[in-house]
Amino acid sequence: MSERSAKRFVGLMNEKRGIMAQHSTQGGGCLTTPPIAIGSRFRMSACGAARSPRTAEREGVIVGSGRHSNSVRVLFDGYKSPITLHRDYIEQIPSENVE
Secondary structure: OOHHHHOOEEEEEEOOOOEEEEEEOOOOOOOOOOOOOOOOEEEEOHHHHHHOHHHOOOEEEEEEEOOOOOEEEEEEOOOOOOEEEEHHHEEEOOOOOOO
């Protein structure tokens, strides 16, 4: 690994085993999203579209929270089963107030 790319990673050393786990310090431009309401409609965010091009144009409904604090369960339109996505991958569609 070059010195330049090594600066992008943070290493965690396990002293007993001599194992080093590395993770990226760059988030890829994704920002944390505001709280998400269950039952609201969503579409894929720019970050989600970049990470998952096959679902880039899809929309659906948020059906619950995931196991982790940063994940949500969503049901895409036309799908039978919900899937889990990271919160940064979706954005809520503003509801239309019909009076």
